[in-house]
Amino acid sequence: MRNSIISWLLLAISTITIFSNVAMASASTQCLGVDQRLLLLELRYSLVFDSSTSSKLVRWDQSANSWSGVTCEDGLVVGLDLSEESIYGGINGSSSLFRFEFLRSLNLAFNDFHSMVIPSGLSNLSRLAHLNLSNAGFAGQIPVELSCLTKLRTLDLSLLYTSYRGFLKLEKPSLRSLIGDLGELRELYLDGVDVFAEGSEWCDALSSSVPKLEVLSMSYCSLSGPISASLMSLANILVIQLDGNNLSSPVPRFLANFSSLKTLSLHDCDLQGELPHEIFQVRTLQILDLSFNELLRGSLPEFPENGSLKTLVLSHTHISGRLPDSVGNLKNLSRIELANCNFHGNIPSSFTNLSRLSYLDFSFNNFTSPIPSLNKSKNLTYVYLYHNSLIGPIDSTQWESLSSLLILDLSFNLLEGNIPSSLFTHPSIQELLLSDNRFSSQLKGFFYAPSHMLQILDLSNNNIGGELPTSIWELRGLRYLLLSSNNFSGSFHINWAFSFPKLESLNLASCQLTTLPHFLSNQSELSFLDLSNNYIQGTILRWIWTFRHLNLSSNFFEDVETPLDLHSNMEVVDLHSNMLRGKFPPLSSNGYYLDFSSNNFTSVIPDDIGNNLPGLKFFTLSKNNFHGFIPLSICEAGSLRVLDLSHNHLNGTIPDCLMESLEVLNLRNNQLNVDIPHIPRTCSLKILDISENLLQGQIPLSLASCMALEFLNIGDNQIDGTFPCHFMTMSHLRVLVLRSNKLHGEIGCSHSHNTWQMLQIIDLSSNDFGGILPVSLIASLEAMKANKNFTHLRYQFFDYEDDDLSYVDTMSATLKDLRLELIKIWTIFTLIDFSSNRLEGPIPNTLGDLKALYVLNLSHNAISGSIPPILGNLHQIESLDLSVNYLNGTIPPQLVNLDFLSLLNLSNNQLVGSIPTSGQFLTFAKSSFEGNLGLCGLLLNKSCSITTNGTEEVGDNGxxxxxxxxxxxxxxxxxxxxxxxxxxxxxxxxxxxxxxxxxxxxxxxxxxxxx
Structure with missing residues (x-):
C-alpha cells in the first residue's frame, strides 16, 4: 500500500513538472505582455505582404494564443523570423519593427522589398546578435548605421542568385567602415554584394576588425587578389568561400596553416599556377572546391590516412596526371568531381573503399578501363564517366548491389561487347546513358524483368543490331528513349497495346526504319519525336501532327495525308530532305522552327503565310521549286529571325521589311530582278545572301546601316558601281563576296580610316576593277595575320547560333581550279580572290604578312614585276594562283618552304630560270608552269645551261x-x-x-x- 502511494506521488510530481514546463514554454511563445502583443499586431498591419502565400503573419490577430515566427523570453520579444513571408513593403523610418528594443535575432530573408534601401532604423535594435536580410530584395548602398550593431555575431546580406549581383553595394561606407566596430562577429555573409576591393584592402579590413570570425562568405563580390597573408590573424576561421571573384593569383600556401578550416571554396576565381599539395594535408578540411579555374595546374598528392574530406571538386581545371591509389584513404568522401581535367590511366581499385560515396563525376578526361567495382558504395547515387577512353566490356556485377544508383552515364567512351542485362532491371536506376560507344550486342532478352524506375534510356550511336525486343515496351516508367544510330533490323512491328504511358521523347533517328511505327498513334504524353535519317517512304499520316517537336527529315516521304489535324502546340517541324511534292502544307500557328527545305514543292508561297505565325523564328523553304513573288505577309511574323528561300524560282522584288527585322536572310539562286531595296536604320542582319540572282543597280549606301553584318554575299548578279567604301564601317564583317558583277574602279578607299579587322574571306573576282593591288586594305586584314587576338576564332564553324536556333552558312569559291560549294565554313579558313579583273602593278610585300591565309587567287589580271620572296612566309597557304599575268623574273626559292601548298599555278606569265626541284614543287603538274617561255627544268622537259657570265640558257626544240x-x-x-x-x-x-x-x-x- 505504501509503495503504491509513493508511486502515485512520484507520478503526480512528474505530471506537474511536465505541465509546468509546457506552461512555461507556452508562455514564452504567447508573449503575454500586453505592450508586446500590441506591438506585434501593429507590425502585422503595417507590413504589406501576400496573404495567400504567408504562413506566419496571416495567423497574427487579436485572438492569437501563439505567434508563429516569434521567440519570447520573460514575456519580451527577442526573436522575429519573418522569412519567406512574401513581404514587399511597409517598413519605413517610423516602423514599429524598430521599437522591439530587446530583439536579439531578426530574419527577413527571402522576401521582396522591391529594391528598397536597407532601413537605417535597424541601428535602434542595439541588442541584435543575428541579422539576416539575405535575398530580401534590398538594393543600393548598405547604410553605415549597421556598424552601430556592435553585438552582432551573424550578419547575412547575401544574394543566393548571383545573376542579381550588384543589388547591394559597399562603396561608402567601405567594408572597413561597415565591420570596423563589429568585433564580436562570428559569421559574415556578403555573397553577391559589390564590394570592389583589392586584395590587401579587404584582407586587412577583415583581419583587423573581426578577429573572432569563423565563417567568411564573400562570393561574387568583385574582389580582386591576391589573398593577403594578413588573413592569418583569423585563427578561428572554419569556412572560406570566395567564389566568383577575380583573384588572378596562385592558391596561397598559407591557407594550409588554418588548423580548424573545414570549407575552402574558391570556385571560378581565375586562380593560376601550381596547386600546393599542402592544402590537402589540412586534417580538418571537409569541403574543397577549386573548380572552374582553367589556369590552375598540378597533380593530386598522396592523401593521408583517415582524411576528413567529404567533398572534392576540381572540375574544369588543368590538374592532370593519374589518380593516386591513396584516394581510397578518404573514407568520408561522399562527392568527387574531376570533370574536364586532364587525368588519365586507370581509376584506382582503392575506390572500392569509399563506402560513403554518393556522387562521382569524372567526365571529359582520359581514364581507361577497367572501371573498378564500386559495390561497397551503398549510397552511390550519381555516376558520370562520359567522354573518357574507357574500353572493354562492362562488368555485369559491379553495379548490381548499388541500390541507391539513380544516374549512370557512360556515354562517349570506347566500351564494347554486350550490355549487362542487369542494368535494365536495376531496382533504382532512373537515367541510363550508354550512347556513343561500341556496343554491338542485341537487346533481345535484356528486358525480361524490366525496371519500372528507369526514366531515361540512351543507347544511341552504338552498333546494336537485331530486332528491338517487345519487352522494351514494358519499361512503364520511361520518359526519354534514345535509340538512334544503331543497326536495328526490320520494322517496329509492335502491338498497339504496348506503349509507354509516360513517354515524352523518342529518338529513333538512323535506325534503318522503313515504315512509321504505328504504336506512336497511341502515345498520349509523347511530345518529342525524331525519326530522321531512315528509309521511311510513302505518306505522312494525319496522326503524326500531334507532337510538339517533329523531325522526319532525310527520309523518302512523298505526300501528306489530308485533311491535316495540326495540334495547336506544335512548335518544331523538320521535314527537310524528303520527296514531298505538290502544294505547300498548312502551318501550325504556334510553330517557331519550320524546315521544309530540299523537297519537291512546286507551288507558290501562300499570300497570307505570315498572318498567323506570331512566334515563328526559323523558316526555310530552300531547294524546292517555289515560284512567284515573296509575299509581303511574311513581314507579319514579328518574331522571325532566320528566313531561307534560296534555290527556288522566285522573282519580283525583295520586301523592304525583311531587311529590318531579320538576322539571317538567304535569297540565293532565284530570279529576283530588281534593285537591292533601301535598308532601314534599324537593320539587324548578321547574314545576308542575295547572290546568284538578276539584281541590278548599285549597292545602296543604306546597307552600311547593318552594323552587325558578318556574312555578306552579293555575288553573281548585275550590280554596277564602284568599290563599296561604305562597307568599311562594318567592323564585324567576316565574309564579303562581290564576285561576278559589273563593279569597276579601284579597290579600296583612300580616305577611309576604318578597317576590316575580322574579315577572313573577300572575293572580288570577275568584275572590272582596275588600278594597283590595294596595299592599305591588305595591311588591315588582321584576322589573316594569325594574330593571337584571333585565335579564339579557330576550330569552329562560322554559323549563326542564337538561343535554340542554328543556321549553317554556305558559299561557293574557286579552290584548286574548281568551283566548290563550301557547306560549312571553318572560322580558320581564309581566302582572297581578286582574279579576272584588270589589276596591274606589282604584288605588294604586305601579302607576306597574312600568315593565316589559305587561298590566294590573283590570276587573269595585268599584274607585273617579280614574285615577292616574302610570299614564302605564307606557311598555311594551300592554293596559290598567279596565272595569266605579266610576272617576270625567277621563281623565288622561298616558295619551296610552303609545306601545305597543294595547288600552284604560275602559268602564262613571263617567268624565267629553273623550276625548283624540292619540297612541294615535286608534286605539281606541268600545267602549273606552262606559258612561261623562259622557264626550264625537268617538269617542262627543258634543260637549263650555265653561260660564262653565270646566267642560265634554256634549251628548246623537241x-x-x-x-x-x-x-x-x-x-x-x-x-x-x-x-x-x-x-x-x-x-x-x-x-x-x-x-x-x-x-x-x-x-x-x-x-x-x-x-
Missing part, C-alpha cells in the same frame, strides 16, 4: 633535238678521256716512245733558243 644535244655534250668528256689515254698511255708505259718524245721536244726548244 625531244629528238634534246636527245642529240645530250649525246653531244656527253661525247666531249668521253673523247677527251679516250684521246688522253691513246696519246699519253704509250709515253707512260713504252720506254722507247718516251725517249723519242723527249728528244723531239729537246730539238724544238734548242731550235727556238738559238740567236
Amino acid at each position: 625531244d629528238d633535238d634534246d636527245s642529240e644535244k645530250k649525246w653531244f655534250y656527253m661525247g666531249i668528256p668521253l673523247g677527251f678521256v679516250v684521246g688522253f689515254w691513246v696519246f699519253c698511255g704509250p709515253l707512260m708505259f713504252v720506254r722507247s716512245w718516251r725517249f723519242a718524245y723527249y728528244r723531239f721536244w729537246d730539238k724544238v726548244l734548242f731550235k727556238f733558243s738559238r740567236p
Whole structure:
C-alpha cells in the first residue's frame, strides 16, 4: 500500500513538472505582455505582404494564443523570423519593427522589398546578435548605421542568385567602415554584394576588425587578389568561400596553416599556377572546391590516412596526371568531381573503399578501363564517366548491389561487347546513358524483368543490331528513349497495346526504319519525336501532327495525308530532305522552327503565310521549286529571325521589311530582278545572301546601316558601281563576296580610316576593277595575320547560333581550279580572290604578312614585276594562283618552304630560270608552269645551261633535238678521256716512245733558243 502511494506521488510530481514546463514554454511563445502583443499586431498591419502565400503573419490577430515566427523570453520579444513571408513593403523610418528594443535575432530573408534601401532604423535594435536580410530584395548602398550593431555575431546580406549581383553595394561606407566596430562577429555573409576591393584592402579590413570570425562568405563580390597573408590573424576561421571573384593569383600556401578550416571554396576565381599539395594535408578540411579555374595546374598528392574530406571538386581545371591509389584513404568522401581535367590511366581499385560515396563525376578526361567495382558504395547515387577512353566490356556485377544508383552515364567512351542485362532491371536506376560507344550486342532478352524506375534510356550511336525486343515496351516508367544510330533490323512491328504511358521523347533517328511505327498513334504524353535519317517512304499520316517537336527529315516521304489535324502546340517541324511534292502544307500557328527545305514543292508561297505565325523564328523553304513573288505577309511574323528561300524560282522584288527585322536572310539562286531595296536604320542582319540572282543597280549606301553584318554575299548578279567604301564601317564583317558583277574602279578607299579587322574571306573576282593591288586594305586584314587576338576564332564553324536556333552558312569559291560549294565554313579558313579583273602593278610585300591565309587567287589580271620572296612566309597557304599575268623574273626559292601548298599555278606569265626541284614543287603538274617561255627544268622537259657570265640558257626544240644535244655534250668528256689515254698511255708505259718524245721536244726548244 505504501509503495503504491509513493508511486502515485512520484507520478503526480512528474505530471506537474511536465505541465509546468509546457506552461512555461507556452508562455514564452504567447508573449503575454500586453505592450508586446500590441506591438506585434501593429507590425502585422503595417507590413504589406501576400496573404495567400504567408504562413506566419496571416495567423497574427487579436485572438492569437501563439505567434508563429516569434521567440519570447520573460514575456519580451527577442526573436522575429519573418522569412519567406512574401513581404514587399511597409517598413519605413517610423516602423514599429524598430521599437522591439530587446530583439536579439531578426530574419527577413527571402522576401521582396522591391529594391528598397536597407532601413537605417535597424541601428535602434542595439541588442541584435543575428541579422539576416539575405535575398530580401534590398538594393543600393548598405547604410553605415549597421556598424552601430556592435553585438552582432551573424550578419547575412547575401544574394543566393548571383545573376542579381550588384543589388547591394559597399562603396561608402567601405567594408572597413561597415565591420570596423563589429568585433564580436562570428559569421559574415556578403555573397553577391559589390564590394570592389583589392586584395590587401579587404584582407586587412577583415583581419583587423573581426578577429573572432569563423565563417567568411564573400562570393561574387568583385574582389580582386591576391589573398593577403594578413588573413592569418583569423585563427578561428572554419569556412572560406570566395567564389566568383577575380583573384588572378596562385592558391596561397598559407591557407594550409588554418588548423580548424573545414570549407575552402574558391570556385571560378581565375586562380593560376601550381596547386600546393599542402592544402590537402589540412586534417580538418571537409569541403574543397577549386573548380572552374582553367589556369590552375598540378597533380593530386598522396592523401593521408583517415582524411576528413567529404567533398572534392576540381572540375574544369588543368590538374592532370593519374589518380593516386591513396584516394581510397578518404573514407568520408561522399562527392568527387574531376570533370574536364586532364587525368588519365586507370581509376584506382582503392575506390572500392569509399563506402560513403554518393556522387562521382569524372567526365571529359582520359581514364581507361577497367572501371573498378564500386559495390561497397551503398549510397552511390550519381555516376558520370562520359567522354573518357574507357574500353572493354562492362562488368555485369559491379553495379548490381548499388541500390541507391539513380544516374549512370557512360556515354562517349570506347566500351564494347554486350550490355549487362542487369542494368535494365536495376531496382533504382532512373537515367541510363550508354550512347556513343561500341556496343554491338542485341537487346533481345535484356528486358525480361524490366525496371519500372528507369526514366531515361540512351543507347544511341552504338552498333546494336537485331530486332528491338517487345519487352522494351514494358519499361512503364520511361520518359526519354534514345535509340538512334544503331543497326536495328526490320520494322517496329509492335502491338498497339504496348506503349509507354509516360513517354515524352523518342529518338529513333538512323535506325534503318522503313515504315512509321504505328504504336506512336497511341502515345498520349509523347511530345518529342525524331525519326530522321531512315528509309521511311510513302505518306505522312494525319496522326503524326500531334507532337510538339517533329523531325522526319532525310527520309523518302512523298505526300501528306489530308485533311491535316495540326495540334495547336506544335512548335518544331523538320521535314527537310524528303520527296514531298505538290502544294505547300498548312502551318501550325504556334510553330517557331519550320524546315521544309530540299523537297519537291512546286507551288507558290501562300499570300497570307505570315498572318498567323506570331512566334515563328526559323523558316526555310530552300531547294524546292517555289515560284512567284515573296509575299509581303511574311513581314507579319514579328518574331522571325532566320528566313531561307534560296534555290527556288522566285522573282519580283525583295520586301523592304525583311531587311529590318531579320538576322539571317538567304535569297540565293532565284530570279529576283530588281534593285537591292533601301535598308532601314534599324537593320539587324548578321547574314545576308542575295547572290546568284538578276539584281541590278548599285549597292545602296543604306546597307552600311547593318552594323552587325558578318556574312555578306552579293555575288553573281548585275550590280554596277564602284568599290563599296561604305562597307568599311562594318567592323564585324567576316565574309564579303562581290564576285561576278559589273563593279569597276579601284579597290579600296583612300580616305577611309576604318578597317576590316575580322574579315577572313573577300572575293572580288570577275568584275572590272582596275588600278594597283590595294596595299592599305591588305595591311588591315588582321584576322589573316594569325594574330593571337584571333585565335579564339579557330576550330569552329562560322554559323549563326542564337538561343535554340542554328543556321549553317554556305558559299561557293574557286579552290584548286574548281568551283566548290563550301557547306560549312571553318572560322580558320581564309581566302582572297581578286582574279579576272584588270589589276596591274606589282604584288605588294604586305601579302607576306597574312600568315593565316589559305587561298590566294590573283590570276587573269595585268599584274607585273617579280614574285615577292616574302610570299614564302605564307606557311598555311594551300592554293596559290598567279596565272595569266605579266610576272617576270625567277621563281623565288622561298616558295619551296610552303609545306601545305597543294595547288600552284604560275602559268602564262613571263617567268624565267629553273623550276625548283624540292619540297612541294615535286608534286605539281606541268600545267602549273606552262606559258612561261623562259622557264626550264625537268617538269617542262627543258634543260637549263650555265653561260660564262653565270646566267642560265634554256634549251628548246623537241625531244629528238634534246636527245642529240645530250649525246653531244656527253661525247666531249668521253673523247677527251679516250684521246688522253691513246696519246699519253704509250709515253707512260713504252720506254722507247718516251725517249723519242723527249728528244723531239729537246730539238724544238734548242731550235727556238738559238740567236
